[in-house]
Amino acid sequence: MQSIINRQVFLILTALLKLGTSQSVSCTLRPAYPAPVLSNGWSGQLIYDDLDGPRGIVFDTSGNLLVVEQGEGIVHISLNDGGTTCLNVANKRDVIDNDSLNHGIALSVDGRTLYASSSDAVYSWAYDPATGTVSGANQTLVTGMQNGGHTTRTLMMSQKYPGMLVVSRGSDGNIDIAATTLEYGHSQIRAFNVSNLTSTSPPYDFTTQGRRLGWGLRNSVGIAEEPTSGGIYSVENSADNMRRNGVEIRENNPGEELNFHGSLNETAEGDNYGYPNCFALWNPEIPDVGTLTVGSQFALEQNSTVNDAFCNEERVAPRLTFQAHTAPLDIVFQPNGSEAYVSFHGSWNRDDPSGYTISSIPFSKGSPTAPANSSNSSRVIMANPENSRCPNACFRPVGLALDGAGRIFFTSDSTGELWVMAKTSGDTPTPSTTTSGTASPSATRENKGVRAVSIGLWMYGLIMVGLALVL
Incomplete structure (x- = not known):
């Protein structure tokens, strides 16, 4: 005994x-550049720094990450989790080897179908979350999206209406005149019921099929479904090198946009949001501004057909407007709908670099709490200590994903990194210059x-x- x-x-x-x-779990990895600054009430940690152009990111139902490496394919990442921001990569391996994939990624609600996109098409694979592998041949679901200029095709699978896949297609260049004509399909967001497709079904044609959620949207890279109402929001990258009435206004105009597109249970086709004729005002210091304020629509020239009055009466204004050239690339919501998080990829041609942040936007009852003319609707929660090293020697966020613990994971394409952030309190003011920008003390050694x-x-x-x- x-x-x-x-x-x-x-x-x-x-x-x-x-x-x-x-x-x-050891979590001591540090970036090779000056560490980002975190807002009070947040901690953060670099998890991995050996990815190739990471863009879209999503969690599978087994809690592992799937990441699109632009021009490479999709990789599967499993994590060692020591709690809060103390994580590191246990294993990384290829799931799909396809150099046409460049940004978009989504999973079906049951986690058994993986979706990804090239510049021309949307594909699906049977996916096993237990093994992190795909099986069988891929199926082409949507095609007919080839154009130059903006080539990412963002994907979002609805959680409210499973099987409804939202696809965003950008413009062919900075100012794309073809976007004024519906039949070209440029600068549009459309939704497709992929549950209607069988293995032998022909793919949808983007320009003629699906439900149009909006057009006149220059490059709406980030798309999300507000979880309480089911409302669809997108973040749009506006135009560069603009002049109004012959005067250069490129430094602070036009603003980037948060647009609202209704819900997927509606049947009406979406309206025109202005591009390439109308743009959102960020800084009112432009010629002949009149009564225009932040978020007002304006035209580059005033004529009898297209002018400021036309833009504000005949086109859909953004729900919120952000600093010009900050380049928002993704948006995700807290499950209770209280906040949205946006990755601002950062400017490439602004004299004073802007963006390069993760920011939060307060929401209530399915809508942002800030008015449409607000100039401070978002709060920075992670930023570079200064942007003079950008875009090549600083973090440049792209894809966002939330896990079950409410932590924010994001990719940085310029540095090949994967990061995590977590709330340490309910307070999230803008970053302080006294904040170290490194991970919390518990993330610099074995988690306490x-x-x-x-x-x-x-x-x-x-x-x-x-x-x-x-x-």
């Missing part, structure tokens, strides 16, 4: 030892919470040993 008890104690101690060892659990388990083991000896 005593030998049986001793063996049980031995097995318990062995299991405790393995558990304590497996939960010990994990250590406490391990100590507790060891104490439990010692108690069990004592009881066994007494018996």
Whole structure:
């Protein structure tokens, strides 16, 4: 009897030892450039820095990450999780080797179908989240999207209406006159019911099929479904090198946009949001501004057909407007709809670089809390200490994903990185220059919470040993 008890104690101690060892996570990776600054109430950590042009990102139902490497394909990343921001990569391997994939990625609601896009088409694969692998040949679901200029085709699978896949197609160049004509399909967002397709179905044609959620949208790279109302929001990258009435206004105009597109349960076709004739005003210091304010639509020239009055009366204005050239590339919502997070990829041709941040936008009852003419509707929660090294030697965020613990994961394409952020309190003011910008103290060594659990388990083991000896 005593030998049986001793063996049980031995097995318990062995299991405790393995558990304590497996939960010990080293999280000390640091960027090769000046570390980002985090807002008070947030902590952050660099998880991985050996990706090739990472763009879109999504969690599968097994809690692993799928990341699009632009011009490479899709990789599967499993994580060692020590809690809060203390994570590192346990394994990275290829899932799909396809150099035409460049940004878009989504999963079906059940997690069993993987979607990705090239500049011309949307594809699907049967996906097994248990093994992180695809099987069988891919199916082409949507095609007819080839154009120059903006080549990413963002994908979003609705959670409210499973099977409805939203696809965004940008413009052919900075100012694309073809976008004024519906039949070209440029600068549009459309939704397709992919659950209607069988393995032998022909693909949808983007320009003639699906439901149009909006057009006149220059390059709406980020798309998200507000979780409480089901409303579809997009973030749009506006035009560069603009002049109004012959005067250069490119530094601070036009503004980037947050646009609202209704819900997928509606049947009406979406309206025109202005591009390439009308743009959102960010800085009112432009010629002949009149009564225009932040978020007003304006025309580059005033004529009898297209002018400021036409833009504000006949085109859909943005719900919010952001600093020019900040380049928002993704948007995700907290599950309760209280906040949206936006990745601002950053400017490439502004004299004073702007963007290069992760920012939050407060929401309530399905809408932003800030008015449409607000100039401070978003709050920066992660930024570079200064942007003079950008775009090549600073973090440049692209894809966003939230896990079940509410942590924000994002990619940085210019640096080949994967990051994580977590709230440490409810307060999220703008970053302070006194903030170190590195991860929280618990993320610079073995996670304190994990250590406490391990100590507790060891104490439990010692108690069990004592009881066994007494018996």
